Amino acid sequence: MSSGTSAPRTVRRVDWRAVAAGLAAPVLALVIAILVTSLVLVVASDPVGKVWETLLLVDATDAQRSRAVVNMLNSATTYYFAALAVAVGFRMNLFNIGVEGQYRLAAFCAAYIGAAVSLPAPLHVALIVVVAMAVGAMWAGVAALLKATRGVSEVISTIMLNSIATALVAFLLRKAAGDQGSSLNLSTDQLPASGRVPGIELGFLDTPIRVYGLVVLAAVAGLLYWLLLERTRFGFDLRATGMSESAAVASGVNVKKMVVAAMLISGAVAGLVGIPALVGEDPYAYTLTFQSGLGFTGIAIALLGRNSPIGIAIGALLWAYLDVAANRLQIQAGVSNEIVTIMQGTIVLSVVVAYELVRRYRVVSEQRRVAAAEPLAAGGGPVGGGGPSGGTGTAQGVPA
Amino acid sequence: MHAVVGENGAGKSTLMKILYGMQRPDEGTISVEGREVSFSSPADAIGVGVGMVHQHFMLADNLTVLENVVLGAEKLHGIGDKARRRISELSAAYGLDVRPDRLVEDLGVGDRQRVEILKVLYRGARTIILDEPTAVLVPQEVDELFANLRELKAEGLTVVFISHKLDEVLAVADEITVIRRGTTVASVLPGEVDSRRLAELMVGSELPSPETRESTVTDRPVLQVEGMTLHGADGRAQLEDVTLTVHAGEIVGIAGVEGNGQSELVECILGMRAATGTVRLSGEDVSTWSTRRRREAGVAYVPEDRHRQGLLLESPLWENRMLGHQTQRPNARGPLLDRRAARADTARIVQENDVRTPGIDVLASALSGGNQQKLIIGRELSGDPVLLVASHPTRGVDVGAQAHIWESIRQARAAGLAVLLISADLEELIGLSDTLRVILRGRLVCELDPRTATPESLGSAMTGAALPGASEGAGR
Numbered sequence: 001m002s003s004g005t006s007a008p009r010t011v012r013r014v015d016w017r018a019v020a021a022g023l024a025a026p027v028l029a030l031v032i033a034i035l036v037t038s039l040v041l042v043v044a045s046d047p048v049g050k051v052w053e054t055l056l057l058v059d060a061t062d063a064q065r066s067r068a069v070v071n072m073l074n075s076a077t078t079y080y081f082a083a084l085a086v087a088v089g090f091r092m093n094l095f096n097i098g099v100e101g102q103y104r105l106a107a108f109c110a111a112y113i114g115a116a117v118s119l120p121a122p123l124h125v126a127l128i129v130v131v132a133m134a135v136g137a138m139w140a141g142v143a144a145l146l147k148a149t150r151g152v153s154e155v156i157s158t159i160m161l162n163s164i165a166t167a168l169v170a171f172l173l174r175k176a177a178g179d180q181g182s183s184l185n186l187s188t189d190q191l192p193a194s195g196r197v198p199g200i201e202l203g204f205l206d207t208p209i210r211v212y213g214l215v216v217l218a219a220v221a222g223l224l225y226w227l228l229l230e231r232t233r234f235g236f237d238l239r240a241t242g243m244s245e246s247a248a249v250a251s252g253v254n255v256k257k258m259v260v261a262a263m264l265i266s267g268a269v270a271g272l273v274g275i276p277a278l279v280g281e282d283p284y285a286y287t288l289t290f291q292s293g294l295g296f297t298g299i300a301i302a303l304l305g306r307n308s309p310i311g312i313a314i315g316a317l318l319w320a321y322l323d324v325a326a327n328r329l330q331i332q333a334g335v336s337n338e339i340v341t342i343m344q345g346t347i348v349l350s351v352v353v354a355y356e357l358v359r360r361y362r363v364v365s366e367q368r369r370v371a372a373a374e375p376l377a378a379g380g381g382p383v384g385g386g387g388p389s390g391g392t393g394t395a396q397g398v399p400a
Numbered sequence: 401m402h403a404v405v406g407e408n409g410a411g412k413s414t415l416m417k418i419l420y421g422m423q424r425p426d427e428g429t430i431s432v433e434g435r436e437v438s439f440s441s442p443a444d445a446i447g448v449g450v451g452m453v454h455q456h457f458m459l460a461d462n463l464t465v466l467e468n469v470v471l472g473a474e475k476l477h478g479i480g481d482k483a484r485r486r487i488s489e490l491s492a493a494y495g496l497d498v499r500p501d502r503l504v505e506d507l508g509v510g511d512r513q514r515v516e517i518l519k520v521l522y523r524g525a526r527t528i529i530l531d532e533p534t535a536v537l538v539p540q541e542v543d544e545l546f547a548n549l550r551e552l553k554a555e556g557l558t559v560v561f562i563s564h565k566l567d568e569v570l571a572v573a574d575e576i577t578v579i580r581r582g583t584t585v586a587s588v589l590p591g592e593v594d595s596r597r598l599a600e601l602m603v604g605s606e607l608p609s610p611e612t613r614e615s616t617v618t619d620r621p622v623l624q625v626e627g628m629t630l631h632g633a634d635g636r637a638q639l640e641d642v643t644l645t646v647h648a649g650e651i652v653g654i655a656g657v658e659g660n661g662q663s664e665l666v667e668c669i670l671g672m673r674a675a676t677g678t679v680r681l682s683g684e685d686v687s688t689w690s691t692r693r694r695r696e697a698g699v700a701y702v703p704e705d706r707h708r709q710g711l712l713l714e715s716p717l718w719e720n721r722m723l724g725h726q727t728q729r730p731n732a733r734g735p736l737l738d739r740r741a742a743r744a745d746t747a748r749i750v751q752e753n754d755v756r757t758p759g760i761d762v763l764a765s766a767l768s769g770g771n772q773q774k775l776i777i778g779r780e781l782s783g784d785p786v787l788l789v790a791s792h793p794t795r796g797v798d799v800g801a802q803a804h805i806w807e808s809i810r811q812a813r814a815a816g817l818a819v820l821l822i823s824a825d826l827e828e829l830i831g832l833s834d835t836l837r838v839i840l841r842g843r844l845v846c847e848l849d850p851r852t853a854t855p856e857s858l859g860s861a862m863t864g865a866a867l868p869g870a871s872e873g874a875g876r
Contacts, residue, residue, distance in 0.1 A: 233737060252691040252696075
């Protein structure tokens with residue numbers, strides 16, 4: 001983007017200390033998680049070495065590894081949307097606990113409407129995506145309105161809306177299934193071929209399963225998230241509100257409007273959580289066994305990725321990797337795969353603590369840096385002794 | 401009684417934190433009553449009799465004085481009658497006049513401060529550190545505080561007193577230590593120096609004064625407030641029928657004891673609270689405008705609490721330069737931020753305002769108070785504002801920054817800026833203002849001429865006492 005002439009101005013020295021500080025927290029958290037998990041295994045007298053071997057796919061065949069990679073990418077795509085949705089709220093101190101309900105209702109409605117219409121392929125998929133986003137936003141909008149007009153905590157209202165959404169989807173699913181589904185496996189009608197998105201085949205991998213086509217949408221969503229938050233006025237208002245509501249108000253932000261806007265965006269992104277699987281995987285329908293619990297995973301990954309689009313991507317991949325690797329634990333190592341849940345929980349807890357430690361360290365070290373630079377900044381000499389009108393307004397010698 | 405004076409960022413607070421055990425020194429020793437000690441927590445400090453009264457009171461409003469005093473020190477005398485007796489004894493012994501069963505929320509600022517002192521005494525302190533104790537007091541209360549401190553001294557206690565207000569330091573201290581950039585630059589006796597000399601020691605240069613020179617007041621009204629009334633949640637009027645006009649090139653000072661409606665007045669003018677009455681900006685009725693629209697129309701705002709309202713502490717300086725102006729050039733082009741222009745303009749502000757920082761990517765929290773405030777002043781005076789609403793622009797700011805801020809305001813005034821100045825620093829108000837109004841219980845009660853007003857006459861007007869040379873009822 002930047003032209004040749006302006007490039008030198010935009011080049012900034014990479015602050016390696018900042019990079020190191022940024023990496024320190026997640027690495028530290030991972031190490032702690034590994035230690036705690038190993039400790040649990042030792043206490044339970046399970047084979048520690050074998051567990052790590054299995055988790056690291058040391059003993060897996062090429063086909064198993066390839067399969068794991070694709071499954072990981074697919075899970076991570078889903079997790080990415082969930083974590084982005086949560087992160088939008090987090091950036092302004094809003095806790096959207098309701099991603100769970102939002103995506104389930106959205107996926108159901110998108111599946112139902114997607115199966116009921118027939119359109120040319122790209123439009124059909126677009127319609128499904130738009131419906132999902134609209135329904136997710138609407139469901140989050142209920143919590144947003146309650147907060148903006150009546151001051152109801154979004155934590156409470158979204159938790160309650162989760163329960164309502166679960167019941168509502170169960171109720172509607174029975175209606176939608178009509179008499180074609182057995183009571184054991186209720187389902188919406190299958191999406192017609194025009195509403196499906198073909199998977200991407202990774203040629204170098206030895207597996208028939210494919211990566212969700214909508215992995216591309218996840219990447220686009222991450223990019224838009226970054227653009228919106230870091231490069232627009234709206235994003236600045238949103239971040240300012242999250243960092244200091246009182247300062248945001250003084251700067252002219254209408255906090256109520258921002259609450260509604262942020263919740264709607266969060267809900268719209270949440271609506272996408274179920275869509276990659278819906279349009280990319282058999283049975284191409286919303287069924288009783290549609291994956292649940294992703295909203296809460298999203299919260300954990302948003303924390304892990306520190307609300308940054310790249311961080312969340314790495315967090316989602318790590319999380320998905322652990323999930324996929326855990327599947328083989330029971331068979332290969334004879335250890336319950338819940339050990340991975342323990343590890344995931346430990347990672348999140350330690351990462352939160354580690355980030356806080358790093359943040360404090362950063363604040364203190366910045367203060368030191370400023371203090372150290374201060375005599376330098378004043379190197380141009382103390383304020384000239386010209387009395388009231390003296391050279392206070394004139395520029396001091398600025399260090400090169 | 402020992403006073404420590406120095407600019408903000410000179411290291412006073414750090415020194416006090418070390419003395420009170422909140423921070424550990426890298427080198428050096430502390431001795432109390434001849435014995436060398438080392439503190440790893442405030443509890444250690446109080447253990448050897450060193451107590452601290454913070455600048456910002458640490459009291460729970462909804463508890464009584466007794467409960468506040470015993471909180472965290474329940475082991476000493478319990479929480480019942482024994483504690484109450486001990487409080488009464490201390491109060492009587494040191495002339496503090498504290499009644500243990502009153503609710504803290506009913507107490508005035510001076511009373512609260514005495515409760516803080518009592519809290520420290522109750523814990524057995526023999527050395528009391530007071531961090532800028534007079535910052536929140538009116539002159540009459542300052543006198544009372546000093547009487548209390550003399551009482552403490554007479555009883556054999558040691559008082560360490562940190563202040564910016566040099567006249568006060570000279571009046572009460574027995575010995576003065578001046579620090580600058582982290583080292584002691586002078587130890588003087590109050591008899592040897594006057595306040596000018598002392599301030600020069602502090603900044604290492606000659607002194608500014610807040611006086612404005614020739615009048616630049618025009619007859620073009622910029623801000624017109626008519627009949628502004630605001631009711632609080634309890635139905636009591638926080639502002640009542642406030643009417644005032646600020647002309648281009650004029651500084652209107654609002655004097656008042658804190659909590660008499662100043663914050664509310666400012667927030668209503670900025671549109672952060674909805675009040676009845678009209679607000680006009682350059683003749684246009686802006687009463688229904690949002691805060692953002694008012695700011696875009698040229699209202700600059702220096703908030704009273706820069707940490708809460710003026711800065712994003714955990715953001716870099718250049719993002720803070722955008723705050724409050726994020727919709728305007730150079731910070732934004734259309735809906736997008738213009739980061740490059742904002743960064744360049746931040747560098748300009750930093751340079752022109754002598755903000756001492758190694759760069760513009762530093763977090764705002766890393767700067768000292770004076771440098772933070774210089775950044776805010778520079779930001780707010782950028783982009784040709786028509787009106788500046790400045791609340792306590794030099795509060796908690798060192799003399800050097802204070803001089804700079806005064807000069808900036810004066811220059812802007814000369815260029816035709818209308819300024820509404822709210823301050824607790826009476827000399828600043830008298831020195832800078834073209835017109836002085838006094839606010840009392842939400843009403844503008846009188847108008848004084850800054851050429852004839854003195855801190856004493858202003859002080860008594862603020863507390864509602866008889867007003868020499870004041871025209872009564874200007875606000876009605």
